[in-house]
Amino acid sequence: MKRYNKIIFKGLFLAGLIGLFSSCEDFLTRDKPNASTDDDFWKTQQECESALGTCKLWLRGDWGGDEIGMVFQDGASDNVYFTGNFDVRIQQLGNGSLVPPADNNNPGPWEYQFYTWNQCYRKIRNCCRLLDNIDNAYFTNESERDRMKAEAKVWRAWYHIRLLNWYGRNDGIPYVDKALLPSEIYMARTPVNECLDRINAELDEVINSEALPFIWDEGRRDRMSRSIALTLKMDVNLQFKRYDIAKAAAWELIKSGEFELYYSTATDNNPGKNYRDLFTYVGKQNKERILYKGGGSSGIFSRCMSGSFGGQGVMNVLKSFIDTYETIDGQTIQSLSTSEREAYEKDPYHGVRDPRLNVSVFVPGDNTGLSNYTFSPFNPDCGDYIGRNDGIRSGYMVKKFMTEDDRGNNGQGSLDFVIYRYAEVLLDYVECLVETGDWDDPKVKEYIDAIRVRSGMPKMDQTVYNSEEKVRELYRRERRVELCFEGKRYDDIRRWGIGNDVMNGPIYGAWNPDTQSFIKLEERRCTFPKFDSWPIPQKEDTSNPNISQPTGW
Structure with missing residues (x-):
């Protein structure tokens, strides 16, 4: 909308937040799906369902414009050298050459490090607007109102999780859970632990209610559910080493009995067929998937x-x-x-x-x-x-x-992309056990064995993996192999604090028989904790006196 566009001169953060302000100005009251005013909108269940649709934005495996491609995120890790010209910043994150743009206040979607900041706050705005107004609408079924509220709360938590993980790993982010007044727009970063507490509280409210089913039927799997809320709680607390909370959430998923490792029905003799078919059309529908984007691998x-x-x-x-x-x-x-x-x-x-x-x-x-x-x-x-x-x-x-x-x-x-799957839950649970001193808990071997045997590998050798250090080495290697190209390695590097070791120096490819040497691709110079977080556009500093670049930037 033209009037809305005139407002976003303050930078991406203000552009994301400004739609949250409580105001009678036209650009604020015309942000519904049909561009009507508040007086005309928020009247019916159908209008609220339409508004809920504006809260949704699943991650994709490939490049989707609005969000990072999860497969390509491995290009910012020691798994992959990325050469795509549609998002050179993935390569720049990988080699340490990334700098925040000085003037780009309206980046294109291919510049996802900066666009995502704006996009997530826009989506948070949509969630807040729905939650602020849904009680004004007429519903024939109150359970549907409760369902929409719960979905919006999980979506709001989802965007805060992404912002915290990408822009505030050491410093926190501005945490927004209401429509802001104009006097409230210059927000400071909320400390990391407070962000986590508020995210957990939002998710727990949904997990402990009956507003959402544990799992939706196949035709409605694009909706938030209690199992997805549990998975998000598990993941965000794992990333920030709140291992006891992450472990409890993972255990709820495990003991539910709703998920299992996928085994292929293919009859060929490839020992890797169970793992292979999980990522093809053969295994497109299975009980290992917890959260996925339909067609997200297209x-x-x-x-x-x-x-x-x-x-x-x-x-x-x-x-x-x-x-x-x-x-x-x-x-x-x-x-x-x-x-x-x-x-x-x-x-x-x-x-x-x-x-x-x-x-x-x-x-x-x-x-x-x-x-x-x-x-x-x-x-x-x-x-x-x-x-x-x-x-x-x-x-x-x-x-x-x-x-x-x-x-x-x-x-x-039309291949789906799985964002979270049961194997990751098992590996998360193992990590939580090991990192809280229970490296010799029988569940560690049980769950590592389950993943290895499914893939055609022998069980964990306890004569070799007989100490906390050795079991840590094993589960970290299993994560790197099992979850490769699923966008997980980048987070693992940052969580484990190994970036300065694995993201610096020359990187190599295969042995070249013509030159009789390994292919040298580039020199990497990533310094941590700087690269724990992404930079925000430089004008955020000048527009908002209460916010600055993340640590190191």
């Missing part, structure tokens, strides 16, 4: 695959990630002799590896996964070639999510 094929498929080749998998996979008998390659380790580094299939490697990554010479295709990154005549802009510069290409069904459909597939 563009992953065209973005990640090389020029051989008309793709862009933006996800270049790194050597350090490949080296994480164990051998089929459960040994790390780092535990092998120098000659054996070097052989595995040059040829990942020097021996049989964890089956998840074969179904997650194309390595040079790989002819599995897609029919009539062999991955050839060192062939100058091939679309995979490391020297092409749309080639795979690291020599390792993402295979996870890539299906024959999406081949040649130009990003128009």
Whole structure:
């Protein structure tokens, strides 16, 4: 709206908050889905349902404009070198060259580090507006009013979680839970612990009520539920090391019996088929999914695959990630002799590896996964070639999510993207046990074994993993492998405080037989705690005297 656009001269934060103000000005009272005024709107159940729709914004696996692509977020980690020109800031986050824009107060959606700040506060505004006005509407069924209120509260918590995780990990964020007056717009950051307390309180109100079902039926899984509220509570408290709270939330999900690890019905002899099919159309509907975006993986094929498929080749998998996979008998390659380790580094299939490697990554010479295709990154005549802009510069290409069904459909597939799944709940619970001193709790082995056996790996060897330090090493490795390219590694690096170790120095790809060396891609210089959070646009400082850049910026 033109009048609304005139208001956003104060910067992204004010642009996000200004719609929350209680005011009689036209730009504030015409923010309903049909642009009517408050006097005309908020009258019926249908109008409130329409307003609730403006509160929703699920994350996607691929690039969706409004929000970060979860798959691409691995480009800001030690798993992937990202080369997409549609969001160069992912690469800049990964190598440490990112700077906050000095003048860009209206960034495009591809500049998600800055756009998301604005977008989340806009969505919080929508939630607050609904909650402020829904009691004025006529409902034939009061349970529907309660349901909409509960959904809006979970959505509001969701956006605060994203803001806190991305912009305020050490400093907090302005926490907004009401329509603000003009005198209240210059908000300071709410401290981290207070933000967490308020998020937990909002989620607990929903979890402890009957306003939402634990799980919706398949046709309504895009609605918030009590299980999603529990999952969000688990995740945000894990990220900020409130392990007891995260553990309790994870346990509620586990003991509910509503979720389980997926096992494929495919009859082929690939030992990794259970893991493989979880991310394809074969396993599209399963009980492992807790929260997913319908069709949220539609563009992953065209973005990640090389020029051989008309793709862009933006996800270049790194050597350090490949080296994480164990051998089929459960040994790390780092535990092998120098000659054996070097052989595995040059040829990942020097021996049989964890089956998840074969179904997650194309390595040079790989002819599995897609029919009539062999991955050839060192062939100058091939679309995979490391020297092409749309080639795979690291020599390792993402295979996870890539299906024959999406081949040649130009990003128009319908594959869902799973944001949270049950395997993550089990791994979260294990981490909580280990980090609260219960590393030898039987549940640690039980849940790690469940994930490993499902993927075709042997159970946890307790003669090797016989101390807190060794079990920590194992569960961290399992997280990196099991949750690869799902947007989790970036958070793990920050939570575990390992960024200065794994996000600095040269990064490498595959062994190049022509140069007889590993492909060197770039030098990274990420300093932490600076890169624990994203910067906000510089004009936020000058527009609002009560807010400043996160620590280090």
